[in-house]
Amino acid sequence: MKKLLIFLGAGASIEFGMPSVNEIDKLFEIWASDCYRLKNKEESKNLYTWLKETINKHRENNAKTKIKYELNFETLLFTMQIISSISNEENIDYSKSLKAFIKLNQFPEIITRYSEVKKADGIDFKDMQAYLTDKLLIYIRKKCLTLNKDKKEELNKAKQFFTDLKEDYDLGFVNLNYDNVLLSILPDLSTGFNPENGEFDKTEFYNNKWNFCYHLHGSIHFNMTSEGPLFII
Template sequence: MKKLLIITGAGASLEFGMPSVKMIDDLLEEWALSILPLKSDNQKSLYSWVKEELTNYVSQNPNNRLENIINFENLLYTIQNLYSISKDEHWKHFNNRLKPFIELLDFPEVISFRKEKKADSSDFHFLHTYLIDKLLEHFRIKCQSLLVDKKGEIELLQSFFNSLKEEFEIGFINLNYDNVILSALPDLSTSFNKVSGEFSREELYDSNWNFCYHLHGSVYFDMKGGKNTEMHKILWNNDLKSQFSQNSSGRNGNYTSEGLAHLNSNIIAGLDKTNQLLREPFGPYYMQLDKLIFEADSILFMGYGFNDLHLNKIFPFIRYDQNKKRKVVVIDWASDDEDGLNFRHDGWTFGISETIPFNSYEMGNGKSRSPQPISYFKRNKTLEKSYNPEYPLSIWYDGVLEACRNSEKIKDELR
C-alpha cells in the first residue's frame, strides 16, 4: 500500500475550536497585563510594549508585511532575546556575543508583584515562562471538551482519514499542541508507551506507519521528572484533567552556543526551533523527517502556513528525485477576494514555493490555463492544479471540514 505523509498546522484545528495565531496573541496580551502592566499606562503591559517597539521598527520598511512578522511567536522570541542580552548586562556575565556591539533601549517601568520598578532581565524571563505555561493550560482546557463540543466535526474528520486509509498507510507530522488528530484517530502511534508514559525509541524506529509525531509538543506532554538527571524528562499523560507539571520559570534553561536561553517547556514556541528541537522526544522526531518524506508516495499539508523554515527546507528534494514523483496536496482556507497562485505574492505563497518548488504560471483549474480567483475554486468545490506533471501540486481553498465533505476530490489528487 502507498504511503501518505500528512503535515498539520494551526489552520487544521481552527474549525475544531482551537485558537488562531491572532487569538493567541490577544490571549498573551491579556495574560501579560495581569502580571506586568506598565506603570505609565495600566492598559498596556511589557508584552504590548515589546510589540509596539517591534511594530514601529518593522513599519519603517513599507515592503514588510506586518502580519508575517508581528505575531506571538516572533514576539516570544524577541522577549527571549531581551532576557538573554539584558541578563548579560545586569549580572555582568559577559557571555552574549552581540552585547559588545549593541545598546539596549531604556526599558519601561512596570508593576511587578505590586511593586514599581524598571523592567529588567528577570521580568522578561518571568513574562516568557508565564505566557508559555498559560498557553499550554489554555489548550488543555480546550482539548478536554473537544469530543463533546465538536463531536460532529471530529466524526467528519475521522471519516475523511478512514477514507484515506483505504488507499494509503498514513502518518502525521503534527505541528499543533492540541488533540484534534488523536481524537479522530486515537490508535495512532506517538512513540510513547501507553502504560508507562515513557518515550520509546523502539516504537519510533519501527518501520510501520500509522503514527502521529507531535514535533512541537502536545497537551499530553508532561514533565513529572524522575531521577535528578531526568527532571526535565517528558512523559505522556493521557488524563488532561490531572495535574500537569510544566513550571517553565522554575526550570533550568537550555543555552545555545550563541548565548540564547531556551525554556525547558513541554512545548516548543517562538523562533530558533532548530535549537529548541534538541531534546527528547523532539530531536528523535525531527531526525525521522527526511526518511519519512523519502518513503512517502504522496504528501498532504493541512492548514500549514509554511512559516517553519526548519521544516520547509527538508522537502524540496522531492522535486528532483528521479525515482518517484510525489503528489502534493495543500488544504487551506482563503478569502474569496484572493487571487490564485498566478497573481498571489505573499508570505504563504513564497513559503509553498520554497517548500515544494513549482511554477505559479502552470497553475489553473484543470480545464483552462486562464488564471482563476479563489472564489472560482470555492464555488465549484474544486482545486487549483499544476499542469506540469513533473511538479504535481493541488490546492484546496475552502477549509478542512469542507475538504472532508469532498474527500474523493482530495483522494483523486493524491493518487
Template structure:
C-alpha cells in the same frame, strides 16, 4: 500500501473549534496583563510587541509582515539573552550599549535582574498557553464539534489508502482523536519511548512536534515530559520564576510542556521534541507522498526538512497543500509571504494552472468549481477551499497522491 506524510498547521484545527494564531495573539495580551511586575517595571510582552510592530511598519508594503505571538515570544528570548551580563549574554551588547544600560525598558536593579524578569513573564505566557489549550480540549469538545465528522472522514479516508505518518504542529488532540490507536511516542505508562520512535519501521503515528495538551512536566523542575491521557488530571506545565535550560550560545529557555516562539531548533533540543524532529527528517525521505494541511510555512525547521528532500528533481513525491485562501491571487502573481515560502519550501515556482486550462485561475472561481491549482512540473497541487472542504474531493486527492491518476483528476467538477 504507500506511505503518506501529513504535516498539520493551525488551519487544520480551526474548523473543529481550536483557536487561530490571531485568537492566541489576543489571549497572550490578556495573559501578559495578568502577569504582575513590580511597580514601575514593564509588561515586557507588550513592549516587545510594540517594538516588533514598529520595526515591521518601516518595511516596504510588498513584504510587510504582521507581528504574532510566536515572533514576540522569540524576541523575548533574544532580549533576555541580550540583557544577560558577560560572559554569558550576547557580545553585541558591548557595541550597542557599552555601559550595559537597558534601552527603552525599565528593569529591576541587579546584574541578572532583567534576564530573570523577562524569562519570568515568558514562562508565565507559555504556561498559560498550555493551560488554555488543555481547557479547550477537555471533555471532548473536539468530538462534539458539528464538523468533527468531516475531520474524521478526511483522516479515515486517507488511512484506508495509505500508511499515515502525522507531524502535528498544533497542541490539540484533534488528529489523535481522529486516528485512534496511532502511536504518539509514549509507552503505556506515559514515559517517552525514544527507542521505539527511532527503531519503528511501521508508520501509523501522530507526533506532536511542538508539544501536546497531554504533555506533563515532571515536578518540581520539569526535567522530563510525560504523557498524561486524562486531561481532567493535574498537570505541571512550568515553574514561573524558576528552572531554565541553557541551549546554544548560552541562551536560556523556560522548561515548559510545549514550545512556542523563536529559536525553535534550540527549543527542539529537549526530548521528546528532538527525537520527533529526527523522525521528521527520516520520514520525509521515506514518504511516497506528502499532504500539508492548514500550515502557514512559518517554521523554518519544518520548511528546511521539506526543502532538503524536495530539491532532488528525480523521484520527488507529489505534494498536496490544503489551505483556505479565497481572496488570494493565483500563484503566478502571488507575492505575499505565504506564497513565497511555499514556492521555496516545495521547490515549486510557477507555472500553476487548473488542469485543462492554459491561463492562471481566478481563485474564487476555482474554489466554486472544486478545482486545484497545480504545478505539474514539480508535482504540487494547492486546494484553496479549506481543510475540511477537501473531503469533497478526497478520492481525487488520494488517487493523485497515490499516482493512480494524472493531474486531470484535480480539475474542477462543477
C-alpha cells in the same frame, strides 16, 4: 498499499475550538495586563504590547523589502528570552559577551503583580515569558479535556474522512500543532511515546511502519493523566 503523508499546519485545529495564532496573541495581551501593566498608559497597555509595538515600529522604519512579516506570539516569546539572556547582570553566561556589540534601549516602567512600580529589566521579560507560556499551556489543556464533549460532531466527521482514506492509503501525519485533536480522531496513531510509561522510543523514526503522528513542535498533552492535566491553576 500506497502511502499518504499529511501535514497539519497552523490553523488545522481551529474548527475544533483550538485558538488561532491571532487569538493567542489577543489572549497574551489580556493576560499580560494582569501582571505587567505599564505605569504610563500612553506608552502602551502592558509590557507585552509595548514589546510588540516596538518591534513593529522598528521593522517599519528599517524594512529593506516590501515583504510584510507578521509578528506572532512565538517570535515575541523568543524575543523575551533573548532580552533576558543579554540584559540580566545577575547571571553570568556566554551570551553576555554580546553586550560588547549590542546596546539595549531603555525599557518602560511597569506595575508588577506585587503592585511595585519599577523599570522593567531582563528578569521581568523572563518572568513574563514563563507566565504567558504557562497560561497558554493550561488554556489549551482545558480545551483538550473537553474536546470529545464539545466537538463530538466535528470529530466524527473527521474520523469518517480519514477512515475512508485508510481504505486506499497507509497514513502518516506531520503535525505542527500542540493539541490532541488528531489523536482524539485517530487514537491508534503511533507518536513515538509509550502510552504506558511515557517514554520516547527513537527507533520509531527508523522503521518503515506507517500509521503515525509526529508532533514536530511538541505537544502539551503527552503528560496528561486519565483524570486530566497534571496541574490546573
